[in-house]
Amino acid sequence: MEEDRISQLPDEILLQILSFTDIHEAIQTSILSRRWKNLWHSLSDLHFHLTRFAAHTHSPLNNYKAAQATSHHFSDFISHFLSHSDNATSIRSFLLSFDSLFVRTSAPFIEKCVYYALHHGVQSLSLRLRTYYYHHEPILFASESLQELELTQIKNTAYFPSCFSFPHLKTLCLQGYYFTSHIDTDLKEPFSGFPELEKLTLRHCSCIVSRIVVKAPSLRFLEIIDDTESVNLHQERRMGEISAPLLTCFRYEGLCAFECLKVDFPMLEEVYFDVYRRVNVRGMDLRCVSMLHQFGNATTVVLTLDTLEVIKSDGDFIEQSPSPFPNMKRLKLIKGRWDISTVLQCVMSYLTVKTLHCDSFTMEVPHGVDVVEHNLSDSDDGGADLLQLLQRMFE
Template identity: 25%
Template structure:
């Protein structure tokens, strides 16, 4: 009986083992199915990715080229904001744009520091630009800010002037090239120029200007590091033949006389930065804005009362020693006497300190301040606290009260920079 039970148990165990094998087989089958499904899923996913890439590629192919679709007039406008080299390089990118670089109305020549290879390359480029340019298009602006050979510079300027350029800006950035400027007489006889900026900062010799500038269309003139030629023994008078001149900026000039006469009935804005100490005589009845920056070296006078004067800015440099301040206050006050019809007056801290120096010196001879009959606003720019630690607001106010002792009190502001 016991033996029979053992046989039954073995049969049950065998049956369970058989069932376990079947279950294990089923599990393996399930895993195989799962693996196959996963593989199929990967293939489906890959197909989806391929389809997506194909669609994206088709979309890319059919996406419009917005730059090429722009009208020529707009493209032409855009490249005229570039320097000439960049404009030519841009136009090479498309056959449709090739001719645009030949129609530029603005030419800007910039080059790197001089070298023999760069010089040859620039000469070729300049020659190609000028020879290929379509002359039916007006030349509005020419800018030269480069280290280029004097002959090349002259050639470009002559081309521009012969094509009635309207605006000319030229910075001579060279310590080695000495421009012979065969084109200089042409510049100062131009009938087309409305704006001229001429700077000779780094050249070993200053540009010597003619006695009179005959520029009938000129409205704006900026001159830096130039020399004015005397029209007689004691005086230079270069601007009287600029009949529509509106804006004049003079920076670090020199002259072969003691008097600079600025005579022009249309001039409304005059700015002077430094320059050789001289006597400046204003014959500018329509002057509305005047700025002077630098040392207290110029004497200032006027042949009219400057009744249209709206704004005046005085910003002088402080000398190295306080003894150099002696007598400078009277010069500043004499300037203010010439400019007494101003409406808005802005004075820098150094001018205030110069006036204070004489106020605090009991032995100094004080000049009586003018009467500002039209003054509406007085602003004193005193800089940041570190630069003004020895000049309190009370001291500034004392100097201002001295200046305005003969005038109605206008609005008064002390302006400090951060």
């Protein structure tokens, strides 16, 4: 019989191998031999996906009744798994995903899983759920070990609890949360409990309309994605303040221009903007220009062609406005959601006229995109070679 060399490896290496497999497959290794029988009890990466469970057990998720039944079996499986895990094992990462539109999870079960993970010193926690926290008390927890936290509401919106306390949290990703609650309607600084936060991502959150304040002394990366199609484009959408003295990178994607009453990020290096509205909103071009000027100390600027379409709405205004990025060393234009093949010369001049004289300046333009003096609908000249037009701009 051929020697089983894999089974002779130390537990630490075998557990590392199991961490790359599906949790159901990891459990199945218990039938291989005595050597493998109890290894899964000591897994430190616990990732539970409802859809994977359904596929593994051949359970349906295609309607509400079937999905709810599968969800109950899935919850029982998780409870059984946790009850047989080694209590002495620290958890490195814990992911709980009820990724089905037909399943609404219960807060008590979620709290049970969260408390288990926190009690075992979890470092990375991810919850992808569909539930209504405003129908009962929000989950209350604190942790000294947690460094990464992802909270995602699937096709739903929930209130962001104001009672989190994670003194060593480095990364936070939120999707589908209101920054207020039925308990605290005046919540202004929802991230005050994260003094070491370095990376913050907000997706489909109400941060812009609620005028929240972000004060994060250690924050280095901030990303805001507000691409909800049903958004009221005429509603005032402003954050109150962003104070991040160490922030180096800011990314924004949304239907409307990003607006903030007060900003403070002196170390900013890179910005990315994708504003892609396709309806006529009065003053949107001016808001977009104002947005760019708020991030004027950036050295690397990435803009979608959709954003330039918004800016060009008032050519006379931008021709009289100073360049928003006097410190820019690199400008990168990229394709957006819409099929755009031309950029107005006045927009390029607005962005670069004060920068192209810098020896270190570089610019990237998508293949097939031309700089033109007028819209094609207003001129029969068509597109022109980009380099020739840029040279003519500064003759």
